[in-house]
Structures are given as C-alpha cells and as structure tokens.
C-alpha cells in the first residue's frame with residue numbers, strides 16, 4: 489500500500505531542525521570499512537533508508553554492523569569478510585547504487601564480486617560504463633551473464649593504472665579510489681570528481697593508511713598499500729538536505745534554522761539563494777535560511793559538478809522559483825531526465841516549460857538529443873493543492889515543498905521514498921509547524 493501524506497499548505501515553515509551526516513558520503517565510508525583489517529567507527533550517521541540498505545549489504549559480506557541510531561554511531565567489524573555470501577547480493581537489486589562500489593574492496597579481499605541491477609533515482613539512464621572500464625583497467629575480468637548479472641574476478645590481483653574520465657563522475661571517482669588504495673603500484677585519475685563527499689572519503693581512506701594526493705586540475709594520485717586499518721571518523725554534514733530545507737523556507741515564506749549545516753560546502757547554493765532574494769545567517773551551529781519579505785527574483789542557473797551548483801539542489805530550488813518574479817531558466821547538465829517532477833508542479837498551477845535545447849548557458853552533453861533538460865519557470869504563480877505522487881528522492885521533497893506552499897490540502901503519495909535521504913522528515917516538518925498527517 490502506498491504511503492500518503494496529507495499536507496495542508498499555505499503557512500510558512502518556521503523553526504529549527506538538525507541535519508546530520510551526508511547520505512552521499514556515509515554510504516561510501518561504510519563501504520570503505522570493508523577494506524580495513526580492524527573495526528571502523530563512523531559518527532554523525534543519519535537514520536535514513538540508505539544507511540539501512542548499506543548495513544544489510546555489509547552484513548551479507550561478513551561485516552558486522554552495530555548501530556546506535558540516537559548517537560548516530562556505526563561500528564563496523566570486517567573480520568569475517570571471508571564468510572561473505574557473494575551470490576546473495578541479488579537480494580539487494582534495485583535498492584541503491586552502492587553495490588557497484590563494493591567491487592574494488594571485494595576483489596582485493598575475495599578475488600570476485602557480483603553487481604546486481606542498481607537502484608537509485610530514475611533521473612536518467614545512469615550507465616555504469618566508466619565503473620566497468622576502470623575495473624578492467626586495474627586488471628579485473630568483467631563477464632556479463634544473462635541470468636546471474638555481472639560477475640567480476642581478479643585472478644591475478646589488481647594493478648595501479650592511469651585513467652581519464654570523460655566526465656567527472658562521482659561514483660566512478662569513488663570506484664577508482666576504493667580500488668586503487670590497495671592495488672599494486674601507482675594510479676593516476678584525470679578529470680576526477682572533487683565533490684566535498686569525495687574529499688571526506690579520501691580523508692577516511694587516509695586515516696586507514698592510504699596514500700592519496702589531490703592535485704590541481706582534477707588529478708588524483710594514489711600509491712597502493714598492502715594493508716589498511718579501520719577508521720574513526722565524523723561524517724560531513726548533508727549539504728543537500730540543508731539546501732532542501734532552505735528552499736522550503738523560501739517557497740513557504742518562512743524561516744528555518746538548520747543546525748549542523750556548514751557554509752564551505754554550500755557556498756554555491758548560498759550565492760544563488762541570495763540572488764533569488766533569500767537571506768541567511770551563518771553561525772557556528774548552522775545556517776538560518778529566511779524569506780526576508782518582498783519579491784523574489786528570477787535567475788538563470790546551470791547545474792554542474794562541484795564546485796558548480798549541484799544537480800541535487802535543483803529540484804527543491806525550482807519550487808521556490810515558481811514564486812519568483814519573471815522568467816527563470818534552469819539548465820540541467822548532470823542528468824538528462826531530471827525535470828519529470830515538474831509535471832506535478834504544473835498540475836498545482838506552476839508555469840514551467842521544459843525544452844530539449846541547452847538554454848541559458850553553455851552547450852552540454854545532452855544538447856541536440858531528445859532529452860528535456862532545460863526548464864523555463866515563469867512566476868510568480870500561486871500554487872493550489874493537488875493529489876500528487878513522489879517520483880524520486882529530491883523530486884519527492886520538492887513535491888512536499890510545493891504542497892506546503894500551496895493553498896488547500898494535498899495528498900502526497902509514495903512519501904516513504906523520501907526516507908532514503910531525509911532523516912525523520914515528518915518529525916522535522918512538525919517541528920517547523922507544518923500541518924501534515926499520514927493517512
């Protein structure tokens with residue numbers, strides 16, 4: 489049965505909430521624990537579904553995971569990886585994108601790995617060609633079977649390599665890091681992704697004993713070592729969740745203090761937030777996001793890899809842009825299909841048109857192809873309540889923001905999807921004075 493949230497909108501979100509560790513880092517640090525010979529401890533871990541999914545994956549691979557959800561601590565002991573039930577990984581098919589990142593650590597420890605069908609948000613085709621190329625470059629054999637999926641082996645071990653990414657993919661950069669740290673010899677990655685979550689993963693690997701340097705111009709160099717220990721680390725804050733609450737404050741005309749939000753990773757978002765007409769105050773504890781009253785401004789925006797404007801910030805911000813004066817243009821350059829969520833916004837009264845062309849900026853990989861990857865938002869438009877269904881994680885949060893900003897009562901279906909990346913969002917909504925009820 490679908491989970492439905494009844495949202496009565498039209499009142500500003502006001503109050504204070506806390507954001508903990510980043511979904512897109514915590515899951516990768518958990519995978520890194522497989523590389524260690526001793527126990528790892530990760531702190532500031534949020535209670536979200538993706539953490540549960542990766543805990544299940546680790547257990548399947550012989551890592552015992554102890555969780556203190558209130559303290560936000562995970563203790564991971566990899567001493568029984570030899571007992572991994574590799575072929576059972578299919579039970580995790582479709583759950584998240586993390587299983588593919590287990591390949592390097594498993595090849596080092598057991599000499600083989602399986603890749604099931606991956607999950608994650610359906611915001612584009614999301615191929616895994618870079619991942620498989622990288623594994624082959626290290627000397628792994630990749631076999632695709634129609635029944636058992638992808639089977640990877642490394643009968644002769646893994647050797648360092650030189651690789652240049654065609655596009656600075658986050659997952660492929662992580663794949664390379666998690667494989668190179670224990671490969672024989674040196675590895676060089678060109679055109680690497682340098683997202684803050686990747687830098688924190690590098691910090692974890694360095695704590696474990698890895699030798700990694702991040703050089704200028706997106707070049708990462710790794711010298712393989714024969715053994716890594718466990719780590720003790722506090723996860724960086726979730727900049728996507730923080731920005732989502734900021735966008736919610738703006739769209740509802742409210743004021744939300746996000747304890748735990750950190751400025752350095754959010755500078756690009758904060759610049760855009762200010763240009764749109766939002767206001768913020770930064771303290772040692774977090775960031776207070778405000779709608780200062782008056783008109784919001786339209787903007788031209790392009791999503792990009794770090795340090796550009798994150799694609800995962802795009803969907804929540806678009807809801808706030810429906811309340812800005814004039815024409816905003818948003819060019820999505822990271823995923824080819826991330827505007828499906830605007831269908832529901834149109835149903836609620838927003839004026840949004842999507843285009844195949846690269847609008848408002850430089851041409852991207854998706855230009856001249858049949859992908860609606862640019863949006864023109866014309867505002868302000870009052871939003872009215874509607875019955876809508878959550879399409880994906882960030883699109884779902886955007887629907888929630890739209891329902892909170894709209895006059896009347898909306899029914900938002902499939903709301904549980906949001907648990908994948910937003911800790912206790914119902915509790916947080918209640919703390920911010922939202923009128924919501926599960927039905």
Ligand SMILES: CC(=O)N[C@H]1[C@@H](OP(=O)(O)OP(=O)(O)OC[C@H]2O[C@@H](n3ccc(=O)[nH]c3=O)[C@H](O)[C@@H]2O)O[C@H](CO)[C@@H](O)[C@@H]1O
Pocket residue numbers: 511512513585612613614615616617618619620655656657658659660681683799800822823824
């Ligand atoms: C769990 C996690 O951390 N998810 C994040 C991660 O996803 P993820 O790591 O999957 O995203 P990538 O950076 O790899 O994808 C970026 C682009 O590269 C393409 N690509 C990627 C790999 C490949 O083998 N071939 C290929 O063509 C993708 O289709 C996409 O168009 O980074 C994205 C970009 O910041 C974020 O939106 C996601 O929230």
Ligand SMILES: C=C(OP(=O)(O)O)C(=O)O
Pocket residue numbers: 511584585607608609800881882909
């Ligand atoms: C796209 C996202 O995540 P995933 O890669 O897990 O689907 C996201 O967090 O917005």
